[in-house]
Amino acid sequence: MDITKKYNQKELTLSVEGRIDTITSKDLENAIDEEFGNFDSLTMDFTHVNYISSAGLRVLIVAHKKLKNEDIPFSIKNVNNTIGEIFGISCLDKILKIA
Numbered sequence: 001m002d003i004t005k006k007y008n009q010k011e012l013t014l015s016v017e018g019r020i021d022t023i024t025s026k027d028l029e030n031a032i033d034e035e036f037g038n039f040d041s042l043t044m045d046f047t048h049v050n051y052i053s054s055a056g057l058r059v060l061i062v063a064h065k066k067l068k069n070e071d072i073p074f075s076i077k078n079v080n081n082t083i084g085e086i087f088g089i090s091c092l093d094k095i096l097k098i099a
Helices: 025-035 054-069 081-089
Strands: 002-008 011-020 041-052 074-077
Touching (some): 002 025, 054 074
Parallel strands (some): 041 074
Antiparallel strands (some): 002 011
């Protein structure tokens, strides 16, 4: 998995590429934690994400809770049909802002 960080002033976009699974989910969690406090909003671009496991979903839930507590907007964009189905089955599409 590769993660690219891009700032537009205080808006951070994390572009994620590859698989978010048990092995790589910690890298995503660390990428968010490393930047926490430096951004006013966080968007994850899932254009090139082809798989997400329950470990990856956990990272998104933890990030959502942490950011919500700080009133920091969080969204995920460019979700393909496969990942969208996983969000639907897990009901995360009701919790997370999927653009």
